[in-house]
Amino acid sequence: xxxxxxxxxxxxxxxxxxxxxxxxxxxxxxxxxxxxxxxxxxxxxxxxxxxxxxxxxxxxxxxxxxxxxxxxxxxxxxxxxxxxxxxxxxxxxxxxxxxxxxxxxxxxxxxxxxxxxxxxxxxxxxxxxxxxxxxxxxxxxxxxxxxxxxxxxxxxxxxxxxxxxxxxxxxxxxxxxxxxxxxxxxxxxxxxxxxxxxxxxxxxxxxxxxxxxxxxxxxxxxxxxxxxxxxxxxxxxxxxxxxxxxxxxxxxxxxxxxxxxxxxxxxx
Amino acid sequence: xxxxxxxxxxxxxxxxxxxxxxxxxxxxxxxxxxxxxxxxxxxxxxxxxxxxxxxxxxxxxxxxxxxxxxxxxxxxxxxxxxxxxxxxxxxxxxxxxxxxxxxxxxxxxxxxxxxxxxxxxxxxxxxxxxxxxxxxxxxxxxxxxxxxxxxxxxxxxxxxxxxxxxxxxxxxxxxxxxxxxxxxxxxxxxxxxxxxxxxxxxxxxxxxxxxxxxxxxxxxxxxxxxxxxxxxxxxxxxxxxxxxxxxxxxxxxxxxxxxxxxxxxxxx
Amino acid sequence: xxxxxxxxxxxxxxxxxxxxxxxxxxxxxxxxxxxxxxxxxxxxxxxxxxxxxxxxxxxxxxxxxxxxxxxxxxxxxxxxxxxxxxxxxxxxxxxxxxxxxxxxxxxxxxxxxxxxxxxxxxxxxxxxxxxxxxxxxxxxxxxxxxxxxxxxxxxxxxxxxxxxxxxxxxxxxxxxxxxxxxxxxxxxxxxxxxxxxxxxxxxxxxxxxxxxxxxxxxxxxxxxxxxxxxxxxxxxxxxxxxxxxxxxxxxxxxxxxxxxxxxxxxxx
Numbered sequence: 001x002x003x004x005x006x007x008x009x010x011x012x013x014x015x016x017x018x019x020x021x022x023x024x025x026x027x028x029x030x031x032x033x034x035x036x037x038x039x040x041x042x043x044x045x046x047x048x049x050x051x052x053x054x055x056x057x058x059x060x061x062x063x064x065x066x067x068x069x070x071x072x073x074x075x076x077x078x079x080x081x082x083x084x085x086x087x088x089x090x091x092x093x094x095x096x097x098x099x100x101x102x103x104x105x106x107x108x109x110x111x112x113x114x115x116x117x118x119x120x121x122x123x124x125x126x127x128x129x130x131x132x133x134x135x136x137x138x139x140x141x142x143x144x145x146x147x148x149x150x151x152x153x154x155x156x157x158x159x160x161x162x163x164x165x166x167x168x169x170x171x172x173x174x175x176x177x178x179x180x181x182x183x184x185x186x187x188x189x190x191x192x193x194x195x196x197x198x199x200x201x202x203x204x205x206x207x208x209x210x211x212x213x214x215x216x217x218x219x220x221x222x223x224x225x226x227x228x229x230x231x232x233x234x235x236x237x238x239x240x241x242x243x244x245x246x247x248x249x250x251x252x253x254x255x256x257x258x259x260x261x262x263x264x265x266x267x268x
Numbered sequence: 269x270x271x272x273x274x275x276x277x278x279x280x281x282x283x284x285x286x287x288x289x290x291x292x293x294x295x296x297x298x299x300x301x302x303x304x305x306x307x308x309x310x311x312x313x314x315x316x317x318x319x320x321x322x323x324x325x326x327x328x329x330x331x332x333x334x335x336x337x338x339x340x341x342x343x344x345x346x347x348x349x350x351x352x353x354x355x356x357x358x359x360x361x362x363x364x365x366x367x368x369x370x371x372x373x374x375x376x377x378x379x380x381x382x383x384x385x386x387x388x389x390x391x392x393x394x395x396x397x398x399x400x401x402x403x404x405x406x407x408x409x410x411x412x413x414x415x416x417x418x419x420x421x422x423x424x425x426x427x428x429x430x431x432x433x434x435x436x437x438x439x440x441x442x443x444x445x446x447x448x449x450x451x452x453x454x455x456x457x458x459x460x461x462x463x464x465x466x467x468x469x470x471x472x473x474x475x476x477x478x479x480x481x482x483x484x485x486x487x488x489x490x491x492x493x494x495x496x497x498x499x500x501x502x503x504x505x506x507x508x509x510x511x512x513x514x515x516x517x518x519x520x521x522x523x524x525x526x527x528x529x530x531x532x533x534x535x536x
Numbered sequence: 537x538x539x540x541x542x543x544x545x546x547x548x549x550x551x552x553x554x555x556x557x558x559x560x561x562x563x564x565x566x567x568x569x570x571x572x573x574x575x576x577x578x579x580x581x582x583x584x585x586x587x588x589x590x591x592x593x594x595x596x597x598x599x600x601x602x603x604x605x606x607x608x609x610x611x612x613x614x615x616x617x618x619x620x621x622x623x624x625x626x627x628x629x630x631x632x633x634x635x636x637x638x639x640x641x642x643x644x645x646x647x648x649x650x651x652x653x654x655x656x657x658x659x660x661x662x663x664x665x666x667x668x669x670x671x672x673x674x675x676x677x678x679x680x681x682x683x684x685x686x687x688x689x690x691x692x693x694x695x696x697x698x699x700x701x702x703x704x705x706x707x708x709x710x711x712x713x714x715x716x717x718x719x720x721x722x723x724x725x726x727x728x729x730x731x732x733x734x735x736x737x738x739x740x741x742x743x744x745x746x747x748x749x750x751x752x753x754x755x756x757x758x759x760x761x762x763x764x765x766x767x768x769x770x771x772x773x774x775x776x777x778x779x780x781x782x783x784x785x786x787x788x789x790x791x792x793x794x795x796x797x798x799x800x801x802x803x804x
Binding site: 403404405406407408409410411412415416419423424425426427428429431432433434435444445488489490496499500502503506508509512 | 636657658659688689690691712714715717732735736738739740742743744746747748749750751753754755756
């Protein structure tokens with residue numbers, strides 16, 4: 001599991017790296033648990049001033065939850081609730097670390113892939129990146145906490161559009177709407193992200209920590225209470241989700257075999 | 269009354285249509301009551317997956333409340349309070365229906381015309397559309413609930429501008445600021461809106477309903493309590509409103525007789 | 537003190553003018569107190585319909601708090617708390633006046649210079665204006681109330697960027713992100729601002745006052761409680777702030793002597 005999500009420390013920068021390129025960096029259940037633990041460890045390291053969320057390669061940031069595994073474990077209420085709590089654990093950990101967190105969106109960020117980028121404090125993107133949450137198409141209900149994160153980074157009007165229509169944004173739309181701070185050619189993105197992170201690392205860690213806390217406190221957010229995830233549990237445990245996700249997996253198998261980023265586009 | 273606001277069902281799509289083109293689709297008191305009832309009926313129809321808010325013709329979406337009628341019935345506190353409750357009933361009904369609601373802004377959307385579009389979940393517009401709320405010019409106080417809806421779709425900074433200066437946005441400004449999801453030439457708008465709605469109609473109705481509920485819960489909103497409309501009642505019942513609206517009606521009669529969309533531009 | 541911040545009344549318009557051009561219109565402790573008093577006086581003048589926040593000259597709107605004075609008086613908790621309360625007094629007064637307040641950003645608006653513009657209801661800018669809050673670089677913690685004001689005008693995503701990276705926006709970025717309502721060549725800005733203010737002055741003062749109240753009520757905001765400024769007091773009273781601000785002042789003395797706007801760029 002550690003190989004599929006790992007930490008690299010480079011001077012004052014910590015990188016949490018997704019590394020499951022053969023499946024579009026789709027998240028397995030165990031990866032969420034590992035990621036939450038790694039973030040908690042980074043939170044306690046005073047030598048790490050800034051955290052980067054990244055993935056290996058440069059075609060996909062993350063295709064979201066692994067849809068095949070999700071369909072197999074979410075069939076019961078207990079299974080669905082367990083996976084949602086694991087996912088929220090990572091989102092909450094990103095917000096809880098005192099360091100600024102920068103998502104380095106090197107390619108497609110779909111479903112939970114976009115949601116995790118939205119949990120970060122800043123996002124930067126390759127000009128080839130795409131962003132979307134086609135949850136409604138497969139019968140998923142994004143939790144209220146993640147909906148609030150999308151509202152936080154996209155504003156309410158665009159958040160309604162992303163979630164109700166499944167609209168996919170390209171990098172320049174994401175820039176124009178303020179979701180990402182800058183866009184760079186894919187081959188220059190990581191160096192630009194590193195420069196930004198190093199400049200932040202020269203700032204006062206107390207200022208960064210306290211202003212991050214203030215920013216989160218005054219921005220849209222939702223409490224992780226049963227009402228925030230009740231309908232998400234029901235949706236994941238439903239026959240409708242199994243049918244819709246199976247249909248999608250089947251279509252992918254027939255048509256999209258050689259196109260992994262697109263293949264995981266509709267995971268969430 | 270039914271002729272001036274009616275429902276048409278087209279497969280999985282319900283259209284609530286304003287049809288008072290000779291008066292810029294300005295709302296009479298009875299139209300609000302009819303519209304709220306029609307929306308409640310649509311809410312209960314499981315065959316209707318998406319609702320479109322539209323108006324006949326292609327020059328005006330809605331000029332807002334009918335200013336002549338408004339001045340005549342809002343002269344007392346009871347009259348002013350009654351009309352405000354009717355208007356809020358429609359705004360609240362748009363938010364309460366489980367289906368996504370798309371405003372098809374085929375032309376000018378002014379005052380309550382913009383407010384009703386803001387109550388919708390999504391807005392699409394003709395390239396000839398214009399948006400504005402010149403309430404302050406005629407002594408109207410937009411209710412706190414509607415102010416919150418403008419903040420929701422335009423963001424606070426632009427909402428201050430729209431409400432305090434009466435600024436009119438063209439379609440491209442509305443697109444750039446995120447108020448509308450896309451802009452099309454007027455003659456292509458309805459087909460593009462229908463395509464969007466049909467794509468949504470293929471999604472899970474449970475996902476759409478629950479994510480709409482989450483989106484509304486985490487976005488700016490205000491409770492419909494007396495503080496939300498007290499000053500609006502006072503303003504509508506004031507001599508200042510009667511004088512300002514009479515002056516506007518008189519100017520229109522002299523200068524704008526042949527230009528209905530402009531004529532209702534300053535209603536609210 | 538009165539010379540460095542003063543009021544001019546021009547028909548229905550009140551102008552609160554900063555006039556300390558030799559120091560980039562940086563605020564001294566006494567100026568905050570004077571400004572709060574002047575705003576309270578303007579609040580009571582029914583002949584003043586709109587208030588403009590302006591500064592003399594056309595290179596700098598305000599470089600923020602005077603860093604040399606700030607370092608000397610904020611070394612104790614009592615001193616740090618006192619200056620923060622004075623600053624908040626002006627921000628709160630801008631929001632409390634019933635009239636609309638328009639910030640006329642004729643040049644650089646940095647640190648508290650941007651925060652005061654954000655407290656205003658509207659912002660208009662010269663095409664040479666720049667905007668930023670490099671608080672983290674000198675170990676300052678922007679108070680939660682001011683963070684909320686930045687979120688209000690820039691949206692959460694850009695607010696995270698401005699506060700955590702110290703990013704400087706040019707006038708066109710500020711326009712595109714909605715922070716300012718319009719941009720004009722510097723030599724045309726004041727006339728354009730005056731035209732806008734006069735148009736507002738012709739509107740109903742009751743409408744403006746009540747809609748301003750609603751807009752503030754439904755937009756991001758934070759209460760001025762100890763949690764909102766506790767960490768700001770600690771930061772200003774810290775040795776880290778003294779060291780970082782002294783280093784900045786020293787660098788300015790060596791390199792930036794002839795360039796006052798840049799010199800005060802990093803104040804906050």
